[in-house]
Amino acid sequence: MSRLSTGTIVSLAICAAVLAGLVATYVARRPIELNALDVVLPLAACGALLARRRHPVAAVIVAAASTVAYYPYAKLDGPLLVVIFVALYTAADRGHLAAAVATGAAALLAMGYGESGGVRHVDDSMFIMIAGWVVAAIAFGGVTRNRRAYLEAARQLALDALRTKEEEARRRAGEERLRIARELHDVIGHNISLINVQAAAALHGLKKRPEDAEAALRTIKDTSKETLRELRTTLGVLRQVDEDAPTGPAAGLALLDELVKASGLRVRTETSGPLDALPTEVDLASARIIREALTNVSRHAGTDQATLTVTNKSGNIIIRVEDEGPGTQYDGGTGYGIQGMRERATALGGTLEAGPRPEGGFRVTARLPLTP
Incomplete structure (x- = not known):
């Protein structure tokens, strides 16, 4: 019932x-x-x-x-x-x-x-009183309806605010996951690729040229040690709560020579304009992009030579990495390496273009504005 x-x-x-x-x-x-x-x-x-x-x-x-x-x-x-x-x-x-x-x-x-x-x-007084009660009943009904509508609107606003807060939290969590993935890719990808190249060289020259194999193995040892150190540093940084804390162990353009040397490639480097005292985020992103671009050359280009140009011009840092290798397979820029470089450039209001050169080889060009 x-x-x-x-x-x-x-x-x-x-x-x-x-x-x-x-x-x-x-x-x-x-x-x-x-x-x-x-x-x-x-x-x-x-x-x-x-x-x-x-x-x-x-x-x-x-x-x-x-x-x-x-x-x-x-x-x-x-x-x-x-x-x-x-x-x-x-x-x-x-x-x-x-x-x-x-x-x-x-x-x-x-x-x-x-x-x-x-x-x-x-009588007249009774009629006026009845008319007053009629007006009061209608007015009171309108007031209660308006109050109910106001409370419903306030409830909906609260729900919308909560929904927006949850969406913002999910967005921030997604951005944080992307940042962690990008940091780990930058730290591990380059060194693992170098270890792979050096291990192949060591195996190739183990019998014919033992001295080259020994040098390659020594490079593998040093690189793996560096990889472990950077991985520990990166994980320590990612555990920090302070968003203003450093976002990774990579050096900036002040240590450009060390970045180039660590690539294991023969790189012709050209710089123009002041590259010191850059904004921290631009300095870090520049180093990450150079590192990833050189890693791609080592991994995919089929050559051990590359050209690196870094220019400070018209309020922008222009980075260009080129090679003349035959290459392997071009994925149209959808790989995680190129995608990560593009995301770094876009996050700073810049651009990144990557693709085959008309004359052969591959080119990566990034533009990072010094001011947002």
């Missing part, structure tokens, strides 16, 4: 009070001869009251018509006015303000017209 709603219980209580008032009036005024309207009109008004939440407009019209007709034609003067006040309030509260105003005005006009016929059922 379903439980009655609070609105239905309130309507039943009002109807019971109205009917009890009519019975009390009848008992107090016995003997009195009743007519059918003394029963039909109160029951119709109470029925409309019970339907006020589902059909507020129809309910207020029926309640108003029953109440207006009751007092001139019924024998009892019971508290049926309460019904129309509640119906007007409900119509306004449910958003049917125009219907409530029109019905209330029509009811007052009908009552005024009836009172002008000669027989006065209510």
Whole structure:
């Protein structure tokens, strides 16, 4: 068995009070001869009251018509006015303000017209009081509706703010994961590629040229040690909470020679313009891009020679890494190495282009603005 709603219980209580008032009036005024309207009109008004939440407009019209007709034609003067006040309030509260105003005005006009016929059922002060209650019921219904709408809007704003906060947290988490992946790729990718190249050279020259194999193995030993050191440093930095802390162990352009030497390639380096006192993020990104571009040459170009040009011009750092090797397979710039370089450049408001050269080989060109 379903439980009655609070609105239905309130309507039943009002109807019971109205009917009890009519019975009390009848008992107090016995003997009195009743007519059918003394029963039909109160029951119709109470029925409309019970339907006020589902059909507020129809309910207020029926309640108003029953109440207006009751007092001139019924024998009892019971508290049926309460019904129309509640119906007007409900119509306004449910958003049917125009219907409530029109019905209330029509009811007052009908009552005024009836009172002008000669027989006065209510005096002037009573009529003014009834009109005031009609206006108050409609106004109170409008106020409660506006308050409910305000609370709903505030709740929706709170939900939107929470949703935005969660989305921002997910975005920041995604950016942090990307940063960690980029840092680990920069630290490990280059050195592992160098170890792979040197191991292949050692295997190739192990019997024919043992001295070259020994040098390659020594390079592998030093590089693997450096890789472990940088990996520990990077993981330590990534565990820091302070976002302003250094974001990785890579040196900037001040140690450009060491970056080039660590690549294991024969690199012709050209620089132009001041490369010291650069913004930290530009300095770090430049070193990362150079390192990754040289790693790609070592891994994919099929040559051990490259040209590196670094220029400070017109408020931008221009980096160009070129090789003349036959290359292997060009992935259109979708690999993680090129993608990571492009993300670094884009994050600083710059650009990065990578692709085959018309004359052969491969070129990576990055532009990093010194000021955002």
